[in-house]
Amino acid sequence: MGEFHDEILRTIIILGIFALLGFIIKRIIRRYARASHLSEHRTNLIAKYINFFMLTLLAVLIFAIWGIKSNDILTFLGGTLTVIGVAFFAQWSILSNITSGIILFFSFPFRIGDFIKVHDKDFPVEAQIEDIKAFHTILRTTEGELITYPNSLLLQKAVSIVPLKQEEKEFYD
The missing domain is CATH 2.30.30.60 (SH3 type barrels.)
Structure with a gap:
């Protein structure tokens, strides 16, 4: 346990920062939605997208703190993204509609x-x-x-x- 003291401390600090950042971002999204009179459903959807992005970033930072080799991570991510890319290539309209939903949320032309x-x-x-x-x-x-x-x-x-x-x-x- 003593040899991993720095890694544990850095991980706790990063987790605290991300928890605080997540709380602040959720409040900003809710205020924006209330000011723009947007539905609760749309607000929750955008919050889920942002949470996914933040969890991905958190995982990358924790991997870096614990010294997992970037080549191993890149190999794993490359293989995973290749499989996901092939699967979604046939269903590009799903990604297009999700992206459009996000644009409609923030630009709300109607x-x-x-x-x-x-x-x-x-x-x-x-x-x-x-x-x-x-x-x-x-x-x-x-x-x-x-x-x-x-x-x-x-x-x-x-x-x-x-x-x-x-x-x-x-x-x-």
Whole structure:
């Protein structure tokens, strides 16, 4: 135990820093989501993505602290990423939709409740946004039909936010 004193101390310090950093980042995300009136589901999804990134970075730092050879790590990561890359190559649309979901979260050109028009030559859509999920957006047409629309297509196609027509009301003095 005495010979690993420095490694144990560094590991505890890194774990403490990452715990504090994770807490701070979650608070920032929640404040941003509240200020932007974003749904809890979207907020949790982005928090999961950031947690995954932080855990990966933490693992790399701990490997470095404990002196695991970078060649061994790179060989393992290279083989793992090759297998994952081949598996996802066939399913590139999944990654595209996840990335689009993140972009929609942060740029939010439209929000839940907006009535939009997707300008698609083959399949034009006019509907209200009911929910924006990781892979797709749920739309409801004026006829009540539910449409599941991929997030990547919402970024590729032209989308207009259609203002809702105000019903004419009579005003009395």
